[in-house]
Amino acid sequence: MPQPTPTPSVLRRPQLWIGTGLIAAVVSMLFALLYVGGNVNPKGNLRDLPVALVNADRGADAGGRHVNLGEQVVSGIQKAAKGDKSIDWQVVSREEADERLGKGKLFGALVIPDDFSTTVTGLTAPQPAPQGKAAPPTLTVLTNQAAGSIGSSMASQAAQKAAHSASGQLGQELLKQAGSQKTPLPTAAQLKLADPVTVTVADGHPVGPRSAMGLSAFYYALVLVVCGMLGANVVNSQVDTALGYLHTDFGPFRKREPVQHTSRVRTLAIGMALMLGLSLVMGTLVEVATVGILDMDASHLGLLWLYSVATIAVVGIGSLALFAAFGTPGMLLATIVFVAMAVPSSGATVPVQALPGFFRALAEFEPLRQITEGLRSLLYYGAQSDAGLTRAWVSMGVALVAALLFGFAVTRLYDRRGLHRIPRPEAGAGVDTPAAASAEASESSEATAPATS
Known part of the structure; x- marks a missing residue:
């Protein structure tokens, strides 16, 4: 019997090396320039x-x-x-x-x-005070x-x-x-x-012994941002799995739901609704872990909980908007916006006054700086509005509105131009056409099939 022709190794494809290499080069150079560049010479x-x-x-x-x-x-x-x-x-x-x-x-x-x-x-008086009294x-x-x-x-x-x-x-x-x-x-x-x-x-203004020497606000803010980004990644993949756009591997087994041809706008709305629900859970657990278990110094616990939930929700919704607009590159873009540019411009470790001009400009709108200032107000300054809390809430509201407008505007544009994630069945053919039926059957048959390489 004739032997099947061996499949060429994917490692021999130049496109794989070039594309992956360019992405890795850009990310490593960008992170090095931003992280070190913002802190290399504070004095x-x-x-x-x-x-x-x-x-x-x-x-x-x-x-x-x-x-x-x-x-x-x-x-x-x-x-x-x-x-x-x-x-x-x-x-x-x-x-x-x-x-x-x-x-x-x-x-x-x-x-x-x-x-x-x-x-x-x-000290120069003719008759100085007695010894021990001066x-x-x-x-x-x-x-x-x-x-x-x-x-x-x-x-x-x-x-x-x-x-x-x-x-x-x-x-x-x-x-x-x-x-x-x-x-x-x-x-x-x-x-x-x-x-x-x-x-x-x-x-001049003492902080509690369990406040990380004034850095607990920054660490807490960073946790909220990371939770928002990771939550958005989880939501994005789970929604795509539920709609049949992606399969799920459980060890050697693969599961895939039947494809549901859903508009990009509706897909984004589903993801944002799920993100809001997860934010309640994640924000609660962050406060329980830090204040309840680790005994971090904190007051105004109700307001801190609301702030935590809102921060995770806004960061998550902003990330989902980037995912919906740019696809896979949107994940890298979210990492750059919420982490790479945000951490060195946050003013949490090196003050904004000791940053280069580029990072000072970033600090005016980068989310982590505003989030950290709000948390400093909550944790150290008695939740005073003019100690950074009001600016944090306003910035959060502006970011939420911007994310909603941007995300739904771009996805609506894609839908109106017919740029669907999975091509819909041809008009008039219905889902029972041979090609559509064959595709749906093939996708559904993967539900219990072992995963293959």
Whole structure:
């Protein structure tokens, strides 16, 4: 008997290597450029990081005149910052600084206390206070990990540098005053006067011990985005399987439902309805896992649940719209939009003020940045609307409307032009034509047939 002609190996097809290679090359290059490019040089890209400068100094009488050394410190910092645009020093009251720290509007603060002038001038007083009673001059640096650990660290470093510089300048003036006195100062006293100010660091807006040092909002947001994308992938494949467009493998067995010739618009609507239902389940389980099991610090649990469900639903619906419009490439496009471009522009690790201009522009509309800001408000700032929550809800609503309009507009266009996913039976022929009947029988017969390679 004649032997069947062997089928050529699929690995010998140039199209397979070229197509797969191009996709892999684009993805690897794009992810490397976006992920590393956004974070490779935060100090070099730092622009206008908001840090408060608080002068609560009441001043003091010295040498027959009233002096306010706190104003001198503020003036010196502002003068030094004229040629440096990395820090946006905001001169505010202590109350306003605390309010802005509590809304994530500041990454830190430098506080000059009310007795600053008194303690500094007391160092050169003719009759110094008894040993142990004189309080040293102090400047306090406030941090804000809730606004982002790296941004808070950058603000702390800048504030400490400014405080030590101010201490050195005051020290030079104190040494001049001491040098004009008849009695020379001991060496130890001169060293103390050269750098008279003690700089302390305190937490300006504490976060809970189980808040991942201010990163739990980002991790939670990333989980919601991934759940939305994975949920959309599951929904997309399950709907196609239910409509008979795809088969399902269970080990060596293959199952395929009879083909249902459904419009693209209806297919997308079915997927979005299923996504809404799954979002309720996934959002609930995410909160149960993180808050209930892992004991993550969180409050406003009802609002957090609603926010979680809505975020997963919007990301999932947006992904389904991309799948419906672009087919298989839509999955890659969704990954680029929701992950590759979103993570480096989220401002969750490296602050937006330390990103290159391209990523700062992305941060204005990329979903992960808005989702993270909303979660920071919920987890760290008491769900204050102006701490990022209102912007997050508005952005989510705009994204939902855009996804619905885009998805249904494109699928309707495809349907009107007859671009069906599976060609319908010819008009007038019905589903009982020999060709259609043969195709349907072939598809249905696969329900219990072993899968073959």
